Structure formats: structure tokens, C-alpha cells
Amino acid sequence: MHIFVNKKELDRQIFYKRKLGTHKPINKSRYLPYICNSLKNGNMKIGVVVFPGSNCDDDMMHVMGDVLGYETVKIWHKQDDLAGLGKNDCIILPGGFSYGDYLRSGAIARFSPVMKEVVKHANEGGYVYGICNGFQILCEAGLLPGVLLRNKNQLFVSKNVHLKVCNNVNPWTKGLNRALPLQMPVAHADGRYHIGADGLEKLIENEQILLRYCDENGALTEESNFNGSVDAIAGICNEKRNVFGMMPHPERAAESLLGNEDGKTLLSAFFNHMIAV
Amino acid sequence: MQTYKANIKILPLKELLDPQGKAVANNIGSLGITGVQDVRIGKFIELYLTAESKAAAESEVEKACKELLANQIMENYEYEIEEFQAD
Numbered sequence: 022m023h024i025f026v027n028k029k030e031l032d033r034q035i036f037y038k039r040k041l042g043t044h045k046p047i048n049k050s051r052y053l054p055y056i057c058n059s060l061k062n063g064n065m066k067i068g069v070v071v072f073p074g075s076n077c078d079d080d081m082m083h084v085m086g087d088v089l090g091y092e093t094v095k096i097w098h099k100q101d102d103l104a105g106l107g108k109n110d111c112i113i114l115p116g117g118f119s120y121g122d123y124l125r126s127g128a129i130a131r132f133s134p135v136m137k138e139v140v141k142h143a144n145e146g147g148y149v150y151g152i153c154n155g156f157q158i159l160c161e162a163g164l165l166p167g168v169l170l171r172n173k174n175q176l177f178v179s180k181n182v183h184l185k186v187c188n189n190v191n192p193w194t195k196g197l198n199r200a201l202p203l204q205m206p207v208a209h210a211d212g213r214y215h216i217g218a219d220g221l222e223k224l225i226e227n228e229q230i231l232l233r234y235c236d237e238n239g240a241l242t243e244e245s246n247f248n249g250s251v252d253a254i255a256g257i258c259n260e261k262r263n264v265f266g267m268m269p270h271p272e273r274a275a276e277s278l279l280g281n282e283d284g285k286t287l288l289s290a291f292f293n294h295m296i297a298v
Numbered sequence: 299m300q301t302y303k304a305n306i307k308i309l310p311l312k313e314l315l316d317p318q319g320k321a322v323a324n325n326i327g328s329l330g331i332t333g334v335q336d337v338r339i340g341k342f343i344e345l346y347l348t349a350e351s352k353a354a355a356e357s358e359v360e361k362a363c364k365e366l367l368a369n370q371i372m373e374n375y376e377y378e379i380e381e382f383q384a385d
Contacts, residue, residue, distance in 0.1 A: 125369055161369070168371040170310075175317040215314065215372060249315065 065295045066110040067091045070139065072098045072130050077116035077152065077272060084272040085113070088285065089292055098133035103142060111148035111291075112139055114155030116208070116270060126169060126211040127157030136162060148192070149264045150291075153209055156256075156266030165259055165266045166224065167216035169209075173249030177210040181281075183245065184255055184269060185235040188228045191258060193265045194287065195294045202239045203232075203283040205269040207248075212268040214250035214257075221251060232256035232267055299348045302355040303382035308368045308375045309340035343367060346382060355379055 067085045071078045078095065086093035096104045096112075103112065119130035130136065136158075143149045143164050151159040159165040172178055183202040186194050197203075216224065224230055232255040236245040246253040248268075256267030271284030310316045319337040326334050345362065349355035359377055368375040 124367070128366065128369070168369050170314070170372055171317055173315060173317055175321055217371065 064109070065091060066106050067093045068096045068103055068106045068110060068112045069093065070096045070098060070112060070114050070135055072114075072117065072119035072133060072158075074119045074121055075115050075117035075154070077154075077270065080270075080272045081113055081115045081152075084275045084285075084288065088275055089288060091292070096135055098130070098135045101134045101138065103135070103138050106142075108142075108145055108147050111150060111295075112142055114139070114149070114151040114158050115272075116153030116155060119154055119158060122154075122211070125157075125161065127154060127159075127161040130154075130158045131162035140164060143259075143264050146261065146263055150193075151264075151266040152270060152272070153207075153212075153268055156268055157211060159264060159266045164264050165257060166220050167214055167251075167254075167257070169211045169268070170213040170215050171211055172209070172213050172247075174247075177208070178212070178247060179208040180206065180247075182207050182247065182255075182269060183235050183237050183239070184232045185239050185241065187230050187233055189290075190228075191231065191262045192294045193258060193262075193291050194231050195290050197286070197290050200239060202235050202237060203287060204237075204274070204281060205271055205284055205287075206273045207269045208273075209248075209268055212248045212250070214254040214268075216251055224254075224257060225252075227260055229257050229260065229262075230254055231258055231265065232269075299350065300352075300355075301346060301348050301382045301384065302352065302379050304343075304345040304347070304355070304359045304377050304379045306343040306345060306359070306363060306367060306375060306377040307340065308343065308363075308373050309338055310373055314372060340373070352379060352381075 069078050069081045082093050082095060085091045094104050119127060123129060139149060140162060149164060157169045160168050181204055183204050185202055186197045186199050189195060189197045189199055233241060233253040234246045234255050235241050241253050255269060258265045271287045274281040274284030275288060276282065316338050318339040323334055323337040345359060347355055347358060349358060356379055359379060363375045363377065
């Protein structure tokens with residue numbers, strides 16, 4: 022469902038949000054950790070890692086902090102600690118172009134000091150969530166299987182796509198309706214998920230494929246798999262289900278102001294899971 | 299210590315679609331070159347390093363390829379190592 026919002030109305034809403042102080046202006050010391058207001062006081066804290074070249078970190082801070090009400094903290098990639106976050110907290114690797122995507126997307130980011138802690142956090146069962154470039158980093162760091170290749174059409178694709186929820190008995194997509202496709206934007210050039218035949222079999226067997234590209238009716242067609250991913254994979258989790266990576270951007274579709282709240286639906290599924298726990 | 303130069307070739311795996319190569323193959327005909335069957339595009343890396351011996355240099359380059367320069371899920375690599383004298 023698209024809700025049309027005209028430019029004037031958008032400006033007016035942003036103006037009033039700023040005036041009321043609910044809109045978080047970009048921190049001047051952008052790379053220093055800062056804490057968003059906690060609205061609902063969920064027990065879990067969120068850490069958003071900032072690499073050189075990350076560009077979805079502020080969006081993520083805003084959505085997780087202001088919209089969903091988590092206590093949210095930025096973590097600069099040079100830090101060798103997780104800014105006080107513990108085993109029950111969630112680390113997010115946001116989208117962007119870490120290290121300019123040099124060599125391969127996400128290949129260099131895994132050498133950042135903070136990644137040692139992120140890997141440790143994941144191995145101890147902590148939650149780690151990678152979106153777009155974050156997904157690529159998780160694959161390159163070996164926290165998720167497979168790799169993301171150049172899109173089959175060789176182009177950077179920026180558009181809304183539909184996602185089929187393939188598994189709803191995991192922390193990330195818990196309870197989501199499998200028959201209702203979610204609509205979310207993608208913005209990537211390297212999003213063609215690839216894994217060998219054995220690896221794919223294992224993913225299917227363990228039900229690690231959480232999201233697939235589909236059409237608006239939820240059907241998996243060749244056309245809907247626009248980037249040519251193996252088995253139309255858009256998002257997977259690891260075997261232990263505590264690490265999740267996906268190419269589309271839920272944080273760009275999490276407010277009615279933007280005309281689409283499907284991203285919020287997805288992110289809330291995880292939030293609800295954590296409240297239930 | 300001797301300086302060595304490693305010439306490293308990295309190519310996408312044969313069974314993988316190489317859209318870059320395909321785009322070139324599909325369009326190279328407009329130059330009047332008609333016999334092109336296939337094009338695959340990869341990377342060529344020159345890496346200079348000092349090491350005790352050629353064998354030691356080789357093990358360093360192998361490690362670099364395996365753990366950083368190539369991702370073996372999608373790429374193959376091969377390299378040659380030669381002694382290097384700076385001018």
C-alpha cells in the first residue's frame with residue numbers, strides 16, 4: 022500500500038517533529054557514541070557499528086531509537102569494545118560502502134578492531150544483524166555462509182521489492198504472516214547471493230532462509246528475483262539463529278511518513294520476540 | 299632479506315555467471331571482432347614483499363590470497379613469484 026505524501030506536507034511534518042524535539046538531529050561528533058531517547062524502555066540495547074563509508078547508521082539509530090524505542094548506541098569501528106553492550110544486546114551492521122567496497126564488498130571491514138568483538142559476541146550467542154553492506158560484511162567475516170556477487174544485470178538497483186517470509190519460527194521474523202509479502206526498498210549493486218550446492222542444501226534443510234524475493238502476490242518468479250540470487254535468497258540466518266543478514270532496507274520503510282511501514286513490521290517482530298523473552 | 303614480486307590472478311569461478319564478462323562478450327562484435335566465444339573478467343594484483351626465501355614469500359602470498367585477496371566461494375586464484383630489484 023502506498024500512501025501519497027506531498028512535499029509540502031512532508032516538510033511540515035518534519036518541521037513540527039523538529040520543533041517538538043522528537044526528531045534527533047545528526048550529532049556533531051558524529052562518530053562518538055551517543056544514546057537515543059528510550060521511549061518504551063525495552064531491556065535490550067542496540068549497538069550500531071559505524072565503519073568508514075557506512076551511510077545507513079543514522080537511519081538505523083533513528084528507527085531503532087526514536088521509532089521502536091530501544092536504547093541505542095553508536096559504536097565506532099576502531100573501538101575494541103562494544104560500548105558496554107552485553108550478551109543479551111543486539112549489534113547492527115548498517116548499510117553503506119564500508120572501506121569504499123574496495124577489493125570486494127565488506128571484505129576489508131572485517132579487519133576493523135570492533136569486528137573481533139562482534140565475532141566474539143556472535144559466537145557467545147549474542148544477536149548480530151547485518152543489512153545490505155552489513156550482510157556482505159557478515160558473509161566475508163564468516164559469520165554467515167555464502168557471498169554476495171554483482172547483480173546479474175550489472176547495475177546498481179534502487180527500488181521497492183517484495184519479500185516472502187519463508188520461516189517465522191526464529192527470533193528475527195517470528196510470527197510474521199508467511200502469506201503476506203513485505204514491501205521494502207533495496208539499494209545495492211552487489212546483492213546476488215551465492216552459495217555452493219552443498220551449502221544451499223544445508224540452508225534449506227536447517228530452514229535458515231528467512232526471506233526470498235517474490236512478486237506482490239508472494240509468488241517466486243524469475244522476474245521478482247531481480248538480482249539473480251541463488252534460490253531468490255534475500256535474507257538468511259546462521260544455524261544458531263542469532264546472526265541475521267538481509268539485503269533490503271527495513272529501516273527505510275519504518276514510518277507512515279515515508280508511506281511504508283513494512284520495515285517496521287519486520288523489525289518489530291524481533292522486538293516482540295525480545296519482549297516475550 | 300630479498301624483495302619478491304607476486305603476480306596474482308583472480309578470476310570468477312567457471313560455473314558462476316560473470317555479468318561483466320558477458321556484457322563485454324555481447325558487445326565486442328561491434329568492433330568487427332567476430333570470433334569471441336567467451337570473456338571472463340577478474341583482477342590482477344601485483345604484491346611486493348620482503349621475505350627470507352622464495353618459499354617463505356610463497357607461504358605469505360598463499361595466506362594473503364586465501365584469507366583476503368580472493369573469496370574462494372566465488373573466485374579462483376593463481377600466482378607467480380619472482381625476485382624483484384628496485385631501480
